[in-house]
Amino acid sequence: MYGFKCIFLMKSRNPLISMGVLCFLSARRKAQFKKAWRDAPLYPGDPLVFAANVTLDEATAHPALLVSERGRRVTWQETCQDLPSSTQRFSSIPCVLGQLRINSGRAYWEVEVGDMQSWDLGICRDNVTRKGAFIMSPQNGFWAIRLYDGDYWALTSPETSLPLRERPLKVGIFLNYEAGDVSFYNMTDGSHIFTFPQNTFCGVLRPLFRLWSSDSGSLTICSAEGECTDVIHKPTLQVK
Incomplete structure (x- = not known):
């Protein structure tokens, strides 16, 4: 249903609406990708790598x-x-x-x-x-x-x-x-x-x-x- 609505809106005659939906979808996909990438183990099958608390000496x-x-x-x-x-x-x-x-x-x-x-x-x-x-x-x-x-x-x-x-x-x-x-x-x-x-x-x-x-x-x-x-x-x- 979500995909159908997106297709319908992207085919809208109003270019501003179409552009807005495209930007929304692009940002949403990038956010989903970055979350999945961050949550995934660095090496398959290994535990997650945790961020180190790095400061300058x-x-x-x-x-x-x-x-x-x-x-x-x-x-x-x-x-x-x-x-x-x-x-x-x-x-x-x-x-x-x-x-x-x-x-x-x-x-x-x-x-x-x-x-x-x-x-x-x-x-x-x-x-x-x-x-x-x-x-x-x-x-x-x-x-x-x-x-x-x-x-x-x-x-x-x-x-x-x-x-x-x-x-x-x-x-x-x-x-x-x-x-x-x-x-x-x-x-x-x-x-x-x-x-x-x-x-x-x-x-x-x-x-x-x-x-x-x-x-x-x-x-x-x-x-x-x-x-x-x-x-x-x-x-x-x-x-x-």
């Missing part, structure tokens, strides 16, 4: 990055802060790590990227190089994807081009430590972006975030409840 943030008070948003600023030197802090590449340390099990989090033009998202080993020049690749302990100047890449070696059907406004990151799987999803349309070839992880892994320039805007980590709002504050000079 201010002590690791490059001096050009501002971390919000609740640790869920990072923003680029033009002038680097005068912060104490620390072995934990990235000094050459504007990165920041998540507080979450993973050495077993599964974890999932979402990051709102909005209309930013450049960013890197993924995971890395806790003991990666943070000083001087280095290349982000699995060989160096980084598993990440990148948006740069409108093009998407997986940071394999060499890099892999990622042709996406729809620009993601929010990216989902899925990690299965024992299986050696890292996958990325476009949470705007629920599509798969990339899965790195199977790895054998050892040691602690942490969420990774990178900004590129003052045009990058902000990256915001969504809470486990799905909220993506936060406020910015200037970090203290205390070394954690």
Whole structure:
């Protein structure tokens, strides 16, 4: 009966009515698809993957990055802060790590990227190089994807081009430590972006975030409840 009514309305002579019904059905189908996708196990037959409570570790943030008070948003600023030197802090590449340390099990989090033009998202080993020049690749302990100047890449070696059907406004990151799987999803349309070839992880892994320039805007980590709002504050000079 519902389908019959929809067909009847879409054949209406009034184009506004037809367009409204089409938009309603499209939004309804997308909402149903996203709910089914979110509720489904990441791997067939496995338990559901629960969202991790990821916040940013201010002590690791490059001096050009501002971390919000609740640790869920990072923003680029033009002038680097005068912060104490620390072995934990990235000094050459504007990165920041998540507080979450993973050495077993599964974890999932979402990051709102909005209309930013450049960013890197993924995971890395806790003991990666943070000083001087280095290349982000699995060989160096980084598993990440990148948006740069409108093009998407997986940071394999060499890099892999990622042709996406729809620009993601929010990216989902899925990690299965024992299986050696890292996958990325476009949470705007629920599509798969990339899965790195199977790895054998050892040691602690942490969420990774990178900004590129003052045009990058902000990256915001969504809470486990799905909220993506936060406020910015200037970090203290205390070394954690």
